[in-house]
Amino acid sequence: xxxxxxxxLAFLPLVMAxxxxxxxxxxxxxxxxMRASLYVRDPRQLNQMEAIIxxxxxxxPMPVQYGRWLKQVARGDLGYSETAKMPxxxxxxxxxxxxxxxxxxxxxxxxxxxxxLGVLSAVYKDxxxxxxxxxxxVTGYSLPSFVLGLALLMVFYGRLHWFPPGRxxxxxxxxxxxxxxxxxxxxxxxxxxxxxxxxxxxxxxxxLVLPACTLLYISVALLLRITRSSMLEELSKDYVRTARxxxxxxxxxxxxxALRNALIPxxxxxxxxxxxxxxxxxxxxxxxxxxxxxxxxxxxxQQLDIPxxxxxxxxxxxxFVLANLVADLLxxxxxxxxxxxx
Numbered sequence: 554x555x556x557x558x559x560x561x562l563a564f565l566p567l568v569m570a571x572x573x574x575x576x577x578x579x580x581x582x583x584x585x586x587m588r589a590s591l592y593v594r595d596p597r598q599l600n601q602m603e604a605i606i607x608x609x610x611x612x613x614p615m616p617v618q619y620g621r622w623l624k625q626v627a628r629g630d631l632g633y634s635e636t637a638k639m640p641x642x643x644x645x646x647x648x649x650x651x652x653x654x655x656x657x658x659x660x661x662x663x664x665x666x667x668x669x670l671g672v673l674s675a676v677y678k679d680x681x682x683x684x685x686x687x688x689x690x691v692t693g694y695s696l697p698s699f700v701l702g703l704a705l706l707m708v709f710y711g712r713l714h715w716f717p718p719g720r721x722x723x724x725x726x727x728x729x730x731x732x733x734x735x736x737x738x739x740x741x742x743x744x745x746x747x748x749x750x751x752x753x754x755x756x757x758x759x760x761l762v763l764p765a766c767t768l769l770y771i772s773v774a775l776l777l778r779i780t781r782s783s784m785l786e787e788l789s790k791d792y793v794r795t796a797r798x799x800x801x802x803x804x805x806x807x808x809x810x811a812l813r814n815a816l817i818p819x820x821x822x823x824x825x826x827x828x829x830x831x832x833x834x835x836x837x838x839x840x841x842x843x844x845x846x847x848x849x850x851x852x853x854x855q856q857l858d859i860p861x862x863x864x865x866x867x868x869x870x871x872x873f874v875l876a877n878l879v880a881d882l883l884x885x886x887x888x889x890x891x892x893x894x895x
Contacts, residue, residue, distance in 0.1 A: 561881050565874065572870045573626065576863065577619050583859070585611040591632035591860050631867070632860030636853045641864035644849060649868070650739030651720055652838070652845035656830040657740070658761055659768045664823060667773040671780020675788060676807060686777060693774025702767045702840040709763060716762045718842040725753045764841045768834060772826055779822055783815035816887045824880035831876075832869040 580588055589605045610617055625631075631641035639647070674686035709716045721729065721741065728734055728750060729741065737747050742761075745754035787793065788811050796806045838848040846865060853861025 561878055565878060568874050569871065572874060573623060573867070574619065576867060576870065577622055578615070580859075580863070581615060587859060591863070593633060626867070631864045634853060634858055634861035634864065636856050636858040636861045637849060641860050644861065645846065645864055645868055646739075648844060648846045648849045651741075651843060652831065652847065654740045654742060655761065655764060655768070655834075655838075655843065655845060656827070659765045659772070660827060660830055663769055663772045663776060663826065666769070667776030668780050668819065670773070671777045672784055672807065672812060674777065674781040675784035678785065686781070689770075690774045690777045690781070693770050693772075694778065696771070698767055698771050698834070698836045699840055701770060702763070702837055705763050705767060706840065716759055718760070718763070718840075720757065720760055720844055721753070722756050722760075725756045728753050760843075764834075764837050764843050767837050767841075768830065772830075776819070776822060776826070779818055780815065783818050784811060787811040787815045813887065817884065820880050820883045820887060824876045824883075828869075828873050828876045831872045 585606045586602055588611050589602050589609070592605050592609060606612060610621060629642045631645075633639070634641045634644045637644035637647070670686045670689065674683045677683050705716075706718065710718065725741075725745075729736075729744075734748055734750070735744070737744050741757045742754060745751075745757060788807075793806060793811055796810055797803070801810075832847065834845075835847040835851050837843070838845040839851060842848075846868065850862065850865035850869075852858075853865060
């Protein structure tokens with residue numbers, strides 16, 4: 554197992570190098586003047602664009618530019634985001650915790666509900682529970698997230714005034730930006746608890762409900778479908794019939810044998826799901842005015858904020874590489890034959 558893990562970790566720097574090279578190659582389609590905006594931190598510098606181009610060698614061959622840019626990224630200098638009115642590295646630190654918090658709230662419930670409903674749907678095929686689960690899967694998979702999000706907003710905020718958009722209300726805003734509030738983790742729910750601010754904690758949770766429900770329903774649908782399909786395939790195989798013929802309890806046949814072999818496609822799907830959530834669900838964050846990394850990336854793209862777009866893209870690429878690494882390691886845990894044959 555250790556050899557398999559080390560082998561996968563050895564590939565990580567090479568993959569990241571390839572990702573950064575691809576991102577930088579895409580930048581070459583922009584003019585040197587546009588790429589110089591990466592280094593502009595003050596509007597008064599706009600009159601000195603040629604000096605900036607010369608200073609950073611933006612007219613030099615691509616390998617030279619890439620080496621300089623890579624050193625800059627290694628120092629954490631990703632330029633200045635005009636959209637966020639702060640350096641890109643600080644903007645990522647400001648917006649990513651909100652997305653990470655929303656991911657923590659939704660990811661594990663999505664896995665639990667999706668896998669549980671998928672397994673039950675396969676076990677009780679063509680019964681009421683199966684029909685109900687398939688209804689959830691079909692509607693959730695075909696319903697656009699912006700339609701579901703707007704519907705939830707109209708009902709639970711527009712009519713009932715229960716769950717407002719945003720990340721917190723005005724009183725909580727004044728509290729978390731006050732001098733007496735300590736930001737221990739960047740996750741507001743946890744920080745409010747650590748500061749003993751129960752009313753602020755309740756307010757933050759109230760703002761998380763609608764975006765979390767939207768992501769939960771949409772994401773559970775796909776996971777449910779894949780789980781059901783994979784379980785039905787495994788339940789029809791000979792080893793399951795043999796296990797039942799030996800007198801093993803049905804619970805052991807389903808959970809210890811069939812489900813374990815059905816987990817491979819679920820690991821792949823879960824890694825893709827985590828990437829989508831951690832990279833910021835653009836539509837959901839925009840609809841609910843949730844200040845996450847996805848909404849900031851969209852705003853940066855709309856305003857042609859090249860440093861902001863590049864920073865959010867680089868973050869998403871890094872998350873993609875890490876999620877795939879974790880998926881590779883989980884494959885070996887689920888199916889030992891993978892690490893033996895690698």
